[in-house]
Structures are given as structure tokens and as C-alpha cells.
Amino acid sequence: MELYIIPTPLGNLEDITFRALETLKKVDAVFCEDTRRSLQLLTHFGIKKRLFRYNEHDERSLASAIGWLRSGKTAALVTDGGSPCISDPGFRLVAECRRAGVRVIPLPGPSAVITAAAGSGLPADSFIFLGFLPRSKSKMTKALSAAFTLCKTVILYESPYRIKKFMSFVAEEFGADTQTVIARELTKIHEEFICGTAGEIAEKLNASGEIKGEIVVLLRPETKDDNCGTNPEDPGNYY
Numbered sequence: 001m002e003l004y005i006i007p008t009p010l011g012n013l014e015d016i017t018f019r020a021l022e023t024l025k026k027v028d029a030v031f032c033e034d035t036r037r038s039l040q041l042l043t044h045f046g047i048k049k050r051l052f053r054y055n056e057h058d059e060r061s062l063a064s065a066i067g068w069l070r071s072g073k074t075a076a077l078v079t080d081g082g083s084p085c086i087s088d089p090g091f092r093l094v095a096e097c098r099r100a101g102v103r104v105i106p107l108p109g110p111s112a113v114i115t116a117a118a119g120s121g122l123p124a125d126s127f128i129f130l131g132f133l134p135r136s137k138s139k140m141t142k143a144l145s146a147a148f149t150l151c152k153t154v155i156l157y158e159s160p161y162r163i164k165k166f167m168s169f170v171a172e173e174f175g176a177d178t179q180t181v182i183a184r185e186l187t188k189i190h191e192e193f194i195c196g197t198a199g200e201i202a203e204k205l206n207a208s209g210e211i212k213g214e215i216v217v218l219l220r221p222e223t224k225d226d227n228c229g230t231n232p233e234d235p236g237n238y239y
Contacts, residue, residue, distance in 0.1 A: 001069050001102045002027075004076040005090065007083040007109025010214070011188035013044055015110050021045055023107065024076055031065055033079040033089055041078075056089035065093055069102045081214075083111050087131040087157060113155055116183035116216035119193055120153075123220070127153040141173055144219075148174065154219045160184075160211040167202035170219065174198070179220035185213035 004023050009015040024030065024047050031054035032038035042049055052068075054077065055061040069075060077084045077093060084090035097104050117124040128147045133140045133156055147154045158166050163182070170178055176199025184192045190213065194201055198219070205211065 001072055001100075002074045003069055003093070003097050003102055003104050004074070005084050005094070005104065005106040006076045006078050007107060007111065008038075008041060008078050008081055010081045010110050010112055010115065010186050013041070015187060016041075016045070017107070017109050020107055020109055021047070024049065026074075027076045028073040029068065029075045031075050031077045031093070033084075037080045038078055054089060054093065056092055062092060062096060066096050066100060066102070069097065070100055081110070081112075083109060086111060086113065110187070112157070112183075112186055112214065112216050115186050116181070116218060117153070117155060119183065120181040120218045121195060122153045122179060122181060122218050124153060127155055130154060130156040132157050137169070140169065144170075144174065148219075148221045156217050156219075158215050158217050160213055160215055163211050163215055163217075164202070164205045166217070167198060167205055171198040171202045174219075174221055176200075176202075177222045179222065181218040183216040183218065184211075186216065188213070 006020050029050040031052050035051045035053050054065055077090055079088040094104050113129055178198040180198045180201050182194040
């Protein structure tokens with residue numbers, strides 16, 4: 001009775017770890033966010049495995065996964081890319097496994113949040129990750145306002161279909177000078193980091209054509225508070 005949490009590549013298949021591959025080879029089944037995507041990954045590495053689609057919001061899917069594990073079999077949980085449970089399906093299954101006495105073994109590996117933070121040039125000694133924000137303007141404002149009061153880099157995911165509107169919203173609500181980094185298509189052929197202020201990036205995006213790909217947004221608000229500055233030579237200012 002073991003569930004392995006296996007991060008999979010964001011785009012570049014060479015990012016998968018040796019341990020992840022060896023684990024995928026030995027488990028009895030793989031629980032997938034999308035069986036088609038997972039089949040492509042496994043086929044690329046010559047791995048044949050029984051695949052089950054795991055739907056976090058379907059009680060029958062959750063019960064079936066737990067039933068499989070409680071029968072004494074092993075399974076790996078994967079998503080379409082990155083680490084399961086981090087703004088991706090998995091936390092309910094892990095919680096049920098803990099309650100049922102099923103051993104949970106998380107593996108380290110690809111993460112869009114960590115990759116974007118490392119390449120952003122913004123302070124990442126500590127940061128706040130908000131995942132996908134709620135769609136209502138009032139709730140977005142409330143969530144970001146609360147996060148910004150902690151004076152840390154704020155990281156979130158956004159859809160390519162909404163990124164233009166979102167950046168205009170940030171510039172209007174929190175100031176055009178808000179330090180911003182857009183990390184798009186991480187590890188893929190068209191990987192791109194767009195750095196500047198919220199106002200500059202909003203203007204650039206609005207003047208461009210269709211935006212495509214997975215997007216991570218990093219925000220660092222400007223402030224006059226002496227205890228919440230952005231001087232890289234004064235680590236105390238990051239808290």
C-alpha cells in the first residue's frame with residue numbers, strides 16, 4: 001500500500017529524474033490527470049503501465065483510487081506537468097491515504113513555481129504562492145492586498161486568455177510601478193521571461209497579439225515603508 005507523488009516535466013522531457021522513471025516502472029498503476037498526456041510521457045521512455053484517470057472532484061474516482069491502494073497495490077500519482085498537489089490534483093487523495101494508513105512517498109522534481117522564482121530576479125528567500133486567483137475583481141483585490149501586506153514576492157498562475165486583463169488590473173489597483181515578471185512556457189522551446197513594471201508589461205501585452213502557453217506571474221509591490229523595501233543589500237527589508 002504505497003502512493004508515490006511523482007513530478008513530471010513542465011515541457012522539456014529531459015527534466016524527469018532517474019528516480020521518477022524507476023518508480024514509474026515498478027508501480028502497479030499510474031493515476032493521471034489526463035491519461036493521454038501521461039501515455040505520451042510513458043511511451044517516450046518505453047514504459048508500459050496501467051493508467052487510471054484521477055478526478056479530484058469526483059468522489060467515485062477518489063474512492064476507486066483509495067480502494068486500489070488499500071487492496072495492497074502501489075500507484076504513482078502524476079499530473080500533466082509539474083508536481084501533483086501544488087495547484088494540481090492530489091491533496092484529497094494524499095489526505096485520504098494518510099487516514100487509511102497508506103504510505104505516501106513524495107518525490108522531488110519539476111515545479112513551475114520554483115523554476116519561475118529562481119529565474120525571475122526577484123527576492124525568493126521567501127515568497128507567497130497564491131495559485132490561481134478567484135475570478136471576481138473584488139476577491140482578486142482582497143487576495144492580493146492581503147498578500148502584499150507581508151512584503152514578499154507574490155507568485156500566482158494566470159491563463160493566457162486573461163493575462164492582458166489581469167496585468168491592466170494590477171497596474172490600476174496596485175500601482176503601475178509594481179515590479180512584475182511574467183514567466184511563460186517554462187522549459188519549453190518558446191520559454192520567455194518578461195520583466196518590468198506592471199504598467200510597462202500591461203502596455204507591452206496589450207500591444208501584442210495572442211498570448212499562448214502556461215504563465216506564472218511574479219509581483220513585488222513598491223512601498224515607502226522602511227520595513228518593506230526592496231534594497232537587495234539589506235536582507236531585513238525583505239520581511
